[in-house]
Amino acid sequence: MQDEHKTVFVISGLTIAILVVFWQVCGFEFVTYDDYGYVSKNEHISAGLTFENIAWVFTHAHGGNWHPLTGLSHILDCQLFGLNSGWHHLINLVFHIANTLLLFLILKKMTGAFWRSAFVAAVFGLHPAHVESVTWISERKDVLSTLFFLLTIASYVRYVKLRGTGSYLLIVLLFALGLMAKPMLVTLPFVLLLLDYWPLNRMETGPAVKNRWQYFYPLIWEKIPLFILSAVSSIVTLFVQRKVGALADVELIPLTNRIANAVISYGTYIWKLFRPAKLAVFYPYPRVMQPWWQILTVAILLLIITIVVICLGRKYKYLPTGWFWYLGMLLPVIGIVQVGMQSMADRYTYVPFTGLFIILAWGANDLLAKWKYGKIVLWPLSFSVILVLAVLTWLQVSCWRDSINLFGHALSATDGNFVAYNSRGFAYYEIGQFDLAISDYQKALEINAQYGKAYNNLGLVYCKQGHYDIAIQEFNKALEINPKFFEAVNNRGLAYYEKGEFDLAISDYTKALEINPAYDTAYYNRGNAYARGKRLYDLAIADYGKAIELNPRYALCYLNRGNTLCLKGQYDLGILDYNKAIEINPEYPDVYLNKAVACESLGRKNEAIEAYKAFLQYAPPNRAAQIDKVKQKIKQLEQ
Secondary structure (H helix, E strand, O other): OOHHHHHHHHHHHHHHHHHHHHHHHHHOOOOOHHHHHHHHOOHHHHHHOOHHHHHHHHHOOOOOOOOHHHHHHHHHHHHHOOOHHHHHHHHHHHHHHHHHHHHHHHHHHHHHHHHHHHHHHHHHHHHHHHHHHHOHHHHHHHHHHHHHHHHHHHHHHHHHHHOHHHHHHHHHHHHHHHHOOHHHHHHHHHHHHHHHHHHOOOOOOOOOOOOOHHHHHHHHHHOOOHHHHHHHHHHHHHHHHHHHHOOOOOOOOOOOHHHHHHHHHHHHHHHHHOOOOOOOOOEEEEOOOOOOOHHHHHHHHHHHHHHHHHHHHHOHHHHHHHHHHHHHHHHHHOOOEEEEOOOHHHHHHOOHHHHHHHHHHHHHHHHHOOOOOOHHHHHHHHHHHHHHHHHHHHHHOOOOOOOOHHHHHHHHHHHOOOHHHHHHHHHHHOOOOOOHHHHHHHHHHHHHHOHHHHHHHHHHHHHOOOOOHHHHHHHHHHHHHHOOOHHHHHHHHHHHHOOOOHHHHHHHHHHHHHOOOOOHHHHHHHHHHHHHHHHHHHHHHHHHEEEEEHHOOOOHHHHHHHHHHHHOOOOOHHHHHHHHHHEEEEEOOOHHHHHHHHHOOOOOHHHHHHHHHHHHHOOOOOHHHHHHHHHHHHHHOOO
């Protein structure tokens, strides 16, 4: 078979295999864990392509990071597909397929080893540890940044062959775009140095060379602009994560614990590469540091592997490249600088595992080549590995069908997972199964009594049930743990509001805004308290205006400001706000109803009829009595 035909065969095979294994994601939902904040309930993203939204992703942290390119990709999805989650999943899958094929083509180009490159790409595309990066809509940053990572390497290979300023500038541009998709790529310049060693062989290491550093310095020097980009991205990332509170408090997780967890994580990831079982969306951080003998054992094993790799590195050059690719690419997310509460994450292996896949492919080929029947065994062995991984990956993908299934699986795969209990509780809350939600929140608190989010979520359930005093107690517990928990302060205000204690509600909304002046929801809620509770309409209108300044897509805010303006007799201004709310959400029946009343008050009969008819179009069937009244009103106006 000619090389071109083989290439087409492998590309087709990889594409079909990945589609078969992952296609089920097209029927999956958004999950409550991050997808809401990243896409479905983030009005700056879900509203689609607007100048304001594009400006927002470049000027704001999104999900605790500055990655505007990822934000833009989500905005474009929403513009094209709305909030149809299947399409969002499909775009992630397309990126994953593109990454798999690119990896195959790049390795084939650099090494000339066709089938080994194909094996690495197949394992990359079908390994269960990579499911999280593909099936989680919020992890678009993984698959998108990896696309630019691989394009950067491809451009670098071209630059090594052709040179030229244009070729180099393309490398810089693609790397910058990759960093704007996910800052984890900061170690890419080091990966390029590894590729210089093997397989590009740009470092002279023969015995005749007296001063090997003279070949090494130019390779570092040519990458200085890339190192500068990495440094800038690291500084921006640390600044943003510190500003949004994503960095864990050093006192809460001492450096010794973080180092210990990093050592264990390096070893655990390798274990999961060979035995990808009990994978979970969240791995809780150990409450107690692992036994010293366990940490020391893993550290010694990692050190031994490193020494062996270095010793054998001249003969088997792929060993240092693969091993240090793995160690280096994981370094930004290994937990020395702790972001979030997780001890590790499967998504972090998406790029780093490639180094280990290379070692396995080339190492197995070299080992079996020494055996008489090695070549005969290699083919069925490789196919069996790929088949087993495909089956395991298909099963792992199915765990992401919905939030309840996802976190139920996480609870079966891990111990003491209070975050999974809390997240499943929120999923139950979303579908109105309040007793199950309460049970899960309480289990989360049994594991970690200092987990303020669970207290806050318990309070929300009790508010839904009308138990406002109990809800206030839960919000107070959350605030005892974290007095700056502005969402809990705001939610306590909601409980006071429902009790009719408007002064206390306004006080809490004000406190929430003192903690977070950009909290548009608190302005909206305080506006409601001023308007409905205290009848201070001017103050309410001012607060609605501030919320709209912070969030120009806040349809509810336009509706309530319109209502308040109408209460003051300013129907023309009220109708303008109703029109704006309709522009944002054309299927909101209450806006049409209130607009019809305002138009009727101004004698604009035709506009009132039109608005009443729009209400009938979008009103849910459970509002039958109101629908009948509107029909009668239309008849009266048409007479």
